[in-house]
Amino acid sequence: MTLASMPQSDGARRGPAEGLPPLAVDVDGTLVRGDLLAESALAYLRGNPLRIVFLVMWLVQGRAILKRRLAERVDLDVDGLPLNEELLALIETEHARGRQIHLATASDAMVAGKLARRFRFIDGVIASDGATNLKGEAKARALAGRFPGGFAYAGDHRVDLPVWRAASETVIVEAKPGVRKAAEAIRPPLAVLPRPKLGARTVLKAARVHQWAKNALVFVPLVLGGKALDPVAWSEALxxxxxxxxxxxxxxxxxxxxxxxxxxxxxxxxNRAFASGRLPIVAGLVAAPLAIVAALVGGALMSGEVFASLAAYLVVTLAYSFRLKRLAVVDVFTLAGLFTLRLVIGVALVEVPPSPWLLVFSMFIFASLSFAKRHTEMARVAQAGAAKASGRGYVAADVPFLIAMGTATGMSAVLVMVLYIFNEAFPAGMYKTPAALWAFPSVLFLWLGRIWVLSGRDELHDDPVAFAVRDKASIALGAVMALAFVAAVAPHGLLW
Structure with missing residues (x-):
């Protein structure tokens, strides 16, 4: 067996302190809140999703080979990886006491070595080398051979049980209850870092259930299409x-x-769940496809039109996530299109004629809000002294342009609303009191003005839509618009 080992600077030249065996620390799920193999695979696929064919080919040859091929091709940003700060503090304490610290990981040596250079206290690295996958029994044998006088081991998973048996001291890091019990049965642990509770709030935030508020747009065609009193239409829309x-x-x-x-x-x-390591990447890779398939199957059971509109939403969203979000202006146009697709889905659900006025208005209003989101992001980039936002197609100098485009598209939405009232609401006789609709452009002007004033003051945060559902002034203006709509459609005298 060949083992990858990398001594580190001054610490590597120290001998183990008397009475303190070296501390070997696992990486995945222990020191790092994440999985370096999953991180590397995702980074590799970002270059071209079709590379998944190579991942499968390498995996068939063995996990050690897969890890080495990825390590050769991916420059993983190890400095940004989320760490277990409590374990890190423990390691630094043990290092200060004179104990040697070694990384002992199933990750490839090339990646583990790069990670080790992030810390000043790592004395050596024992890792997979492209031939041997250093995990479980293989890791136990490697550490026992490397440290015949005994060693302490910090791990988190059931696969670490053979290593704990071979070790002379045990550190249990956020292990599941069954694993913790089995590890404690081997010997009393040197330290136990309790497993944090994964609350429903974390899962719901990762799924961004709060963003479902945007999907309320599917009910708009139902109301405007004259089916507001149809319980079947409401159930289908729901x-x-x-x-x-x-x-x-x-x-x-x-x-x-x-x-x-x-x-x-x-x-x-x-601070998002996956970026911070609170949720494992593998869980997301399993949950996301299941959710997508379930939604598409449900749409197909409703109707071909619903399935087609949901599929269109999926395609545009994925195109945005993988590429279009990095293209200036195109990203905003795509976001506005996704909001408008929600209206199209609502049309398909309740089978009402689509309104060109509504769709054009949607493109303008949501383009304005999307520009506000980008303006907020770029203004903070400029404040931080950076020239460009990571993963975006804008630079700090684009802030004036974003303000101009955002206010222009916002006022265009107001104009479309005015033209609709002139050309459609009054002549068509759709409303009992169409004059009440004049409140709409007025309130819309006030609300968009508020959004852009707050954006310019850096008080908008990231998402104008999420801001609006919590902002008291926005809620009050929305209530005025709702009352105006009721006044427009209600029979004369009904409200009095």
Missing amino acids: IGFVLLGVLASGTYVLNDLWDLEDDRKHWSKK
């Missing part, structure tokens, strides 16, 4: 709302996995 939410959650997870490195460099996105 089912479609859930299906779209599940589909969107699946694509959000894929997007977050695809953007791991960029999110870790972002001031707020670094």
Whole structure:
């Protein structure tokens, strides 16, 4: 057996302190909150998703070969990887006491060596070498041969049990209850780092269930199409709302996995569940396809039109996540198109004629909000003294352009609303009191003005839509628009 070993600077020249055996630390799920193989595979696929064929070929040849091929082709950003800070503090304490610290990982030596250089206290690295997958029994034998006088081992998984048996001291890091019990049965542990609770809040935030509020657009064609009092139409729209939410959650997870490195460099996105390591990458890779397939099957059972509109939403979303979000202006146009597709899905669900006015208005209003989102991001990039946002097609100098485009598209939405009232609402006789609709462009002007004033003051945060559902002034303006619509459609005298 050949083992990859890399001594580190001054620490590598120290002998083990008397009475303190070396501490070998696992990496995946232990020191690093994540899996380096999954991280490397995702980074490799970002260059070209068709590379999955090579991943399968290498995996068939063995995991050690797969890890080595990826290590040769992927320059993994190890400095951005989320760490277990509690374990890191323990390691630094043991190092200060004179104990040698070694990384002992099934990850490839090329990646593990690069990770080791991130820390000043690593004395050596024992890792997979392209021939041997250093895991379980193989790791136990390697460490026992390397440290015949005994060693301490910090791990987290059931596969680490053979290593703990071979070790002289045990450190249990956030292991599942069954694994912790089995490890404690071997010997009393030197230290136990408890497993953090994975709350429903973390899962729901990863699925971005709060973003389902945007899918309420599927109900708009129902109301405007004259089916507001049809219970069957409401039930179909509600089912479609859930299906779209599940589909969107699946694509959000894929997007977050695809953007791991960029999110870790972002001031707020670094706290997302996958970027921070609170949720494992593998869980996302399993959950996202299941959610997408479930939504598409549900749409197909409803109708061909619903399935086609959901499939179109999926294709555009994936195109945005994988490529279009990095193209200036194209990204905003695509986001506006995705909002408009929600209206198209609503049309398909309740089978009402599509309104060109509504679709054009949607493109303008959501383009304005998307520009506001980009403006907020780039303004913070400029404040940080950077020239460009990671993963975006804009530079700090684009801030004035984003303001101009955002306000222009916003005022265009107001104009479309005015033209609709002139040319459609009054002549068609669709409303009992069409004059009440004049509140719409007025309120819309005030609300968009508020959005852009706050964006210019850096008080908008990241998402204008998410901001609006929590902002009291926005909620009040929305209530005024709702009352105006009721006044427009209600029979004369009904409200009095």
